[in-house]
Amino acid sequence: MYNQIEHGANTRVMKEKFNIKEEILDFSSNVGSEKSFDIEKILKYENLKLDEYPDIDYKELREAIADYEEIASDMVIPGNGATEIIYLISRSIKCRWALINPTFSEYERALKISGNTIFEFFYSEDFFIPIENIIKNLENFDAMMICNPNNPTGNIQNLEKIVKVFKENKKLLVVDETFLDFLSENKKYSLKSLLKDNENLIIIKAFTKTHAAAGIRLGYALLNNFKLKKCLWQNKEPWTINNISMKIGINISKQKIFLKNMQENFKKDKDDFIKKLKLIPKVEVFKSDTNFCLIKTSLNSLEFRDKFFQKEKILVRSCSNFKGLSNNMIRIAIKNKEKNSKFLEALKKFSEEEL
């Protein structure tokens, strides 16, 4: 019963399963570690008007996000996390969709719930986009969702070629850039600047990961196609963003210096973490361009997760439900220095004892 979706971050269920009462460390959730907003300040100085409905058009929020993204405000559609946007697109644009596996499992769930068909591609062994195969199969789909950097593989792709091919062949490309802003080269890889001249492009973003705000549920779509925008607004459920998230979102959008600082701090912590991670025996580490990475061990991924959780009280993400990944892959988050140290120590011990 309830949600039968397998995700990371479900610490409650794991604690109940293994009857663990103490605080655990969550390395299954790929949410960042640096927060850009002070909830107490926001609530103190903002008139939240909790007895009033949210503005049904989210005008102030759209304008704030537009300013943050340096884009026109009518190109922004805010949502209850990137999740609302994924589901909204899936039920508004019914056509033959394509996905490249392994990728974020909510794309498939959202598309299927709305009755769409899915043409399945697979990343190459080193996790690159199978561009030749996609070109060969252009007749078999109308639209594609891509995550860049991809979840769970963690690598960034240059999408120039795919954008060009899709534009020429009038295919819709939806790119989820949720994890992009952890990179200092985010502007180089973002497709945002192409929106002006590309009507076949939708970008999905969220404050969830980069602003460590998974609990407020705030994401958005960026697009410039009048018909598509109209279609999405016509299918959108009203008032999905509450007044508190709206104020937090407006506040976050003003923190312009935050990203740059976070990226610099994160890079240091990450480089150090990966270097040390690679020294742990019997653990293969995959290249990552964002705040999580894949590791491979001899253990089955669910067995690894459960054993590691019981012994070390650290939750990692089993990749067992990602299509097209070998069954001994684990996704781990990259957190701040202190948490990373704890994780490295635990994994080293675990490697000696269990791998």
Add this chain to the structure above:
Amino acid sequence: MYNQIEHGANTRVMKEKFNIKEEILDFSSNVGSEKSFDIEKILKYENLKLDEYPDIDYKELREAIADYEEIASDMVIPGNGATEIIYLISRSIKCRWALINPTFSEYERALKISGNTIFEFFYSEDFFIPIENIIKNLENFDAMMICNPNNPTGNIQNLEKIVKVFKENKKLLVVDETFLDFLSENKKYSLKSLLKDNENLIIIKAFTKTHAAAGIRLGYALLNNFKLKKCLWQNKEPWTINNISMKIGINISKQKIFLKNMQENFKKDKDDFIKKLKLIPKVEVFKSDTNFCLIKTSLNSLEFRDKFFQKEKILVRSCSNFKGLSNNMIRIAIKNKEKNSKFLEALKKFSEEEL
């Protein structure tokens, strides 16, 4: 562009339309006036964990609501306002739906967006359920949504007969009891106690109106049909209720004494308001069992709304987009003593000058 939905409570758009800068009084929104929770306290004493995803099964929230409603927790499905529940039901249970007009416009929008057909009934002239007509047309629909007390007519109905007929004929009945808890006889009219032995019944409720919490977006479905529950959870978008609303919802659910006090205070204010409202010339007042009522004047309803807004800085709800209502009906909220007085004074003046 944006949402093309006509609702009350859209004060921003009206202020922009008529270039009004000062604070206005909102009588278009039927949200209650008494709040049951202290947001500052909740935020001070609760660990909101805004960097973590909400519990995907909302276990603690479900248990709190179950306790508040005196019902089993697996009979509760929480949502982002009653709105999420309405849309979730509409896209999960695809069949031939029926509605009784005039009623809350989101039912029709939600059902149509999901591709359902709608068989239309109409309330009688004195706003009673057309039970004979419904029985005559049982073959023409599979499920029906009813609002009780109904929005915008405001009257409560005894649904015993319709429940019996629907159960015998295996039709699904969805009853939106969002406005019921303003009545002290709420228990007498609620269908909650029937859920135990009735698999063809879903009740929709929310904290929006009775707890003056429209801005937090928190509603829920109550049902006891295993297959339907499974179907709704399978179609539900994940993480739609954020961590702050979740904590507020848990807090609200503990305020057991609140409803009784609110009902008593509200009854006094309402009786006084209706008595004085009826004394205003050229305004016909309709019977109401909840916190809003219909009035009828000689003016077209959109004209009334706009003129009244410009002159008196009070927003009322034009009923122009409710099917089956004459075009000079206005829905007004019933607020607390102070606001009601201001409204009465303004309407009296308006009646003398404009009606």
